[in-house]
Amino acid sequence: MAEDNGHWLQCLRMIRKFRYYFQHPWSRLCVAYLVIFLNFLIFAEDPLSHSQTQARVIVVGNCFSFVLNKYPKGGWIILKVLLWLLGIAAGLLAGKFLFHQQMFGQLLRLKMFREDHGSWMVMFFSTILSLFIFSNIYNMCLTLDGNMSMYLITEHMGIRNETFMKLAAVGTWMGDFVTAWMVTDMMLQDELYPDWGKTARAFWRKGYNRIVLFWSVLISLTSVVVIVITTDWISWDKLNRGFMPSDEVSRAFLASFVLVFDLLIVMQDWEFPQFMGNLEINLPGLPISHIRLRLPHFKRIFKDEYHIHITGKWFNYGIIFLVLILDLNMWKNQIFYQPYEYGQYVGPGEKIYTVQDADCLKDLNKTTLSWEWRSTNISPLTNKTYTHGDLFLYSRFVGANLGVKCLAFVPSILAFILFGFFICFFGRFQKNEQIKDKPGSSYVKIKTKTLSQHSKVSHLAADDAIVIQEEPEKMNDDYFVSTEVTLPNQHNITSGLSTEDQCAFNQGPQSNDITETR
Numbered sequence: 450m451a452e453d454n455g456h457w458l459q460c461l462r463m464i465r466k467f468r469y470y471f472q473h474p475w476s477r478l479c480v481a482y483l484v485i486f487l488n489f490l491i492f493a494e495d496p497l498s499h500s501q502t503q504a505r506v507i508v509v510g511n512c513f514s515f516v517l518n519k520y521p522k523g524g525w526i527i528l529k530v531l532l533w534l535l536g537i538a539a540g541l542l543a544g545k546f547l548f549h550q551q552m553f554g555q556l557l558r559l560k561m562f563r564e565d566h567g568s569w570m571v572m573f574f575s576t577i578l579s580l581f582i583f584s585n586i587y588n589m590c591l592t593l594d595g596n597m598s599m600y601l602i603t604e605h606m607g608i609r610n611e612t613f614m615k616l617a618a619v620g621t622w623m624g625d626f627v628t629a630w631m632v633t634d635m636m637l638q639d640e641l642y643p644d645w646g647k648t649a650r651a652f653w654r655k656g657y658n659r660i661v662l663f664w665s666v667l668i669s670l671t672s673v674v675v676i677v678i679t680t681d682w683i684s685w686d687k688l689n690r691g692f693m694p695s696d697e698v699s700r701a702f703l704a705s706f707v708l709v710f711d712l713l714i715v716m717q718d719w720e721f722p723q724f725m726g727n728l729e730i731n732l733p734g735l736p737i738s739h740i741r742l743r744l745p746h747f748k749r750i751f752k753d754e755y756h757i758h759i760t761g762k763w764f765n766y767g768i769i770f771l772v773l774i775l776d777l778n779m780w781k782n783q784i785f786y787q788p789y790e791y792g793q794y795v796g797p798g799e800k801i802y803t804v805q806d807a808d809c810l811k812d813l814n815k816t817t818l819s820w821e822w823r824s825t826n827i828s829p830l831t832n833k834t835y836t837h838g839d840l841f842l843y844s845r846f847v848g849a850n851l852g853v854k855c856l857a858f859v860p861s862i863l864a865f866i867l868f869g870f871f872i873c874f875f876g877r878f879q880k881n882e883q884i885k886d887k888p889g890s891s892y893v894k895i896k897t898k899t900l901s902q903h904s905k906v907s908h909l910a911a912d913d914a915i916v917i918q919e920e921p922e923k924m925n926d927d928y929f930v931s932t933e934v935t936l937p938n939q940h941n942i943t944s945g946l947s948t949e950d951q952c953a954f955n956q957g958p959q960s961n962d963i964t965e966t967r
Contacts, residue, residue, distance in 0.1 A: 471717060472717050472718075474646065475645075477636065477714075478632060478633060478636060480710050480713050480714055481625075481714055483710060484625050484711065485622070485629060487706065487707050487710065488618070488625060488707060489622075490703065491700060491704055491779060492614065492618045492621075492678075493685035493689075494700055494844055495614065495782070495844075496786075496788070496791070496803065496842055497610050497782055498611060498615075499611055499803045499840055500609070500610035500791040500793060501609055501611060501803070501804065501805065501806075502790070502792045502807075503605045504605070504613035505604045505605055505606070506604060506778050507778075507781070508578075509774065510603070510604035510606045511580070511584045511603065511604055512577055512580040512581055512584065514602050514604075514606055514607060515533055515536075515580055515583070515602045518607040519601075519602065519607065520600075521591075521597060525597070528587070529587060532583050532584075533584075536576070536580040536582070536583030536584075537576055537579070539579045540572065540575045540576030540577070540579030540580065543575050544571045545571075548575050549562060549567070549571045549572070553567075553571065557877065558877045558878040558879075559872065559876055560722070560723040560877060560878060561722060561872070566724070566763065569767065570766070570767040570770060574770075587602060588601050609807065615678050617775045618678050619675055620771075620772070620775060621772050622674050623671070624771060624772035625772060626667065626670070626671075628768055630666075631765040632714065634659060635719075637649055637650050637654070638650075638653070638654070641719060657736070660734055660736060663734040664734050686842060686843050689843060691843040694843045694845050695844055695845065696844075696845040696846065696847045696849070697845075697847065698847070698853060698854055700783045700844075701780065701784055701858075704780035704857070705857045705858055705859075705860050705861045706860060707776050707779070707780075708773065708776050708861040709860050709861055711769055711776060712865065713864070714769060715766055715769060716867075721876075722871045722876030723875070723876050780857075780861070783857075784851070784857070784858070785851075786846070788846055792804045792810045792813075794819050795820065795846050796820040796824075796836070796841075799845040799846060800841065800842060800843060800844070800845060801844050801845065801846055802839045803840040803842060805838060805840055824836045
């Protein structure tokens, strides 16, 4: 029995040490800022950043084309606008009531989606899915007219890959910077690691230092990033000059590790996977931790008044999952990349060349879009070979097998499995568990009361106070009962230990478990 207790204690100490270093401020800061560097690196090495062909993005491209371009003439415009408006409305309603409340709340019982937490993020993704479905309904209507094939909604976004990649690079920069800044803000505001960064914390909390730093750094760095990306003022190939050139396999692994780090940012949160702690995260650049918007109140239609509540935590992680979409598209491009499909070809040394003239790409085929043909034929406009007008890249294409490139997704698959494991086993309510969340959810419903109803509430105030005082005790008892069921030998393990070991066992790293459950 003593050997079993010693084994349990050793495992618990290992878990406690792992959580201590895994969620340490330095670890979280390194991951958050490393993602920014990796996103810039893969943008610089990706040959699609210079492609002149049309950008193609699965699902998202359909939604973009459905809402923003390919508008026909006549009454078809009214049909198209009506359908994408219905798609947005259906997506919002399905995300709120079907996915968030029924699936995540009632069926899966996820703590992170309790009450109305995270509903806006779910509604956003459900709206994308709904727009994709309605775009296919619109295509079915267009097929009834044989002359409307040019207006069919596809994954082609109507913009060049070069333009889309620049927009994606700026978007990932904004998302990654806000995420890294909010991680920094959390590290310097909270005191779960009291011996870390005392001087920096004192400076950070003084006056409006954090707000001034956020806006000054954001405006200055974003201006530099936008100028560098959009104007090609700095060329990566001229700076790099072929130092350790990447191929499609290394770029696929790089995109995969970006996905892993995106998930690590969420898993390193001190409240993951329950997100039920009391730590209030201020919104970036603002002295408040939440924003409350009041919706218009129509007394004749609605009896209740609604507010929209946006918290700093879900604002942060909502941005991460938006960036995750762009990173998934980046990974897909590297896995299935073929130079010919993007107006590019492979030259000597397996280096990639890009055709800069977008108009002539329509007339090229696999024969004319090759090094053998373009290096031996002369352009009548320049009186030089076609290769002189093409852009040379140090990025390589070795023609690796698809199975080899798919190995790059193994780290991402493991990260997604681990992410889902923690949520399913540690982030769910039990069937007999009813925990009321504190006030301040995403939707706050305020019922209008008459004077008689207010008087009834005032008479019941004392009884409500007693109930509120009794609730925490009942929840604490339920918590310790569930703990005893999970670890039946907990009392035997801690009975023969010192006071310090008992505290280490009961509290765990930063006392997170008890704090979150309360």
